Amino acid sequence: MTFAFDSARLDQRRKAAIIVRFLLADGQRPPLANLPEDTQVELTREMARLNVVDRTTLDAVISEFADELEGVGLAVPGGEDAALDALSSHISPGAVARLKAEAALRNGSDPWGAVAALGLTELARLLARESVEVAAVALSKLPVPKAAEVLGKLPGEQARRITFAVSRTSRISPEAVLRIGRALAEEYCMTPASAFPQPAGERLGAILNSSPPATREDVLGGLEVADKDFAAEVRRAIFTFTHLPRRVKAADVPRLLRLVEPRVAAIALAAAERSGKADEMEAAEFLLESLPQRLADTIREEMATLERIKPVDAESAQAAIVNTVRDRAALGEIELVDPEDAQAAAGKP
Numbered sequence: 001m002t003f004a005f006d007s008a009r010l011d012q013r014r015k016a017a018i019i020v021r022f023l024l025a026d027g028q029r030p031p032l033a034n035l036p037e038d039t040q041v042e043l044t045r046e047m048a049r050l051n052v053v054d055r056t057t058l059d060a061v062i063s064e065f066a067d068e069l070e071g072v073g074l075a076v077p078g079g080e081d082a083a084l085d086a087l088s089s090h091i092s093p094g095a096v097a098r099l100k101a102e103a104a105l106r107n108g109s110d111p112w113g114a115v116a117a118l119g120l121t122e123l124a125r126l127l128a129r130e131s132v133e134v135a136a137v138a139l140s141k142l143p144v145p146k147a148a149e150v151l152g153k154l155p156g157e158q159a160r161r162i163t164f165a166v167s168r169t170s171r172i173s174p175e176a177v178l179r180i181g182r183a184l185a186e187e188y189c190m191t192p193a194s195a196f197p198q199p200a201g202e203r204l205g206a207i208l209n210s211s212p213p214a215t216r217e218d219v220l221g222g223l224e225v226a227d228k229d230f231a232a233e234v235r236r237a238i239f240t241f242t243h244l245p246r247r248v249k250a251a252d253v254p255r256l257l258r259l260v261e262p263r264v265a266a267i268a269l270a271a272a273e274r275s276g277k278a279d280e281m282e283a284a285e286f287l288l289e290s291l292p293q294r295l296a297d298t299i300r301e302e303m304a305t306l307e308r309i310k311p312v313d314a315e316s317a318q319a320a321i322v323n324t325v326r327d328r329a330a331l332g333e334i335e336l337v338d339p340e341d342a343q344a345a346a347g348k349p
Contacts, residue, residue: 010057010061013042013043013046014046014049014050015061015064015065016043016046017043017046017047017049017050018050018053018057018058018061019061019062019065020032020043020047021047021050021053022058022062110178110181111178111181111182111184111185111189112141112181112185114185114189115138115141115142115181115184115185115188115189116141116142116143116146117189118188118189120146120149120150120153121153122188123138123142123146123150124150124153124154126138126184126188127139127150127154127158127162128154128158130184132161132162132164132165133165133168133169134180134184135162135165136162136163136165136166136168136169137169137172137177137180138180138184139151139162139163139166140166140169141177141181151163199233200230200233201230201233201234201236201237202237204234204237205233205234205235205236205237205238205239206237208220208234208238209238209239209240209322209326210319212315213240213315216238216240220234220235239322239325239326239336240318240322241268241272241280241283241318241319241321241322242279242280242282242283243283244283244286244287244321244322244325245282245283245286246337247325247336247337248325248334248336248337249334249335249337250286250289250290251290252328252334253286253287253290253291254290254291254292254295255328255333255334256321256324256325256328256334257287257291257295257299257321258295259324259328260320260321260324261320262298262299262302263302264317264320264321265299265302265317265321266299266302266303266305266306267306267309267313267314267317268284268314268317268318268320268321269284269287269288269299269303270303270306270309271309271313271314271317271318272284272314272318273285273303274309275314287321288300
């Protein structure tokens with residue numbers, strides 16, 4: 001016997017049950033496991049109440065379902081996990097870690113994934129600030145490649161103490177490890193978003209990059225007296241014309257100088273060569289020697305035509321080269337040498 005339904009009076013749950021039953025009978029496998037558990041239970045109960053659905057009702061429900069599908073412009077998986085999966089490669093590691101930490105602490109799940117999502121600099125800072133015992137636990141919970149990279153960023157003595165403490169982590173209970181993970185996630189992964197995307201040292205370094213050398217040295221001198229650590233952070237962020245030999249790869253120089261007007265490049269290099277300052281002369285020599293012979297000769301010929309160069313013109317021309325380098329690095333077209341690697345290569349402490 002066939003029971004007829006008035007499709008206009010069916011509620012959404014009954015219609016959903018009819019659609020799912022039809023798809024299953026047709027050999028389809030709708031992804032029901034992606035639904036919330038309560039919804040799965042209600043759908044199962046509703047399907048159990050179905051007996052026989054007449055053809056007219058089935059056609060009406062399928063037609064309504066098809067019309068609704070045609071009106072859908074975009075269908076994406078919901079939930080924070082799905083959003084994180086979609087955005088994880090587009091937002092910063094710090095934002096990923098913060099979101100994962102909030103979810104872990106909210107849902108009572110493992111917080112170590114949030115800690116592991118921190119960037120290398122943040123993880124190195126975490127290990128440096130915590131006790132060696134806590135640092136050893138954190139190091140043990142990181143993926144092996146990341147743990148090795150973080151360890152390489154720590155001072156040798158500190159790294160040795162932490163690695164020695166790893167031998168004592170085998171006696172720590174799983175509950176204690178979970179508590180440590182929660183504490184670290186709360187401390188390092190859930191800090192409020194800053195009004196500034198960059199650390200203070202980087203922001204001031206960027207400002208001083210564009211300042212006249214006299215102003216830059218005056219400010220840095222004052223910082224050395226007031227806060228040596230902050231002054232060191234600012235100095236690491238500063239990138240000027242004299243830093244070019246240690247921060248730019250010689251292979252990238254030709255394409256960079258081709259982006260600078262020949263006369264501007266000539267003014268910058270001529271001013272550096274005539275300055276009598278070793279670091280400026282070194283920068284000019286580095287740039288010229290890194291160029292193909294024909295391009296280097298063209299710039300040298302332009303340099304020879306220059307008579308007196310005003311200091312303001314020299315600073316402007318050298319800033320144009322530096323800004324070109326920074327812009328190309330920001331776009332990912334070139335990769336700058338890390339300041340610490342540059343210091344090590346130069347044999348500086």
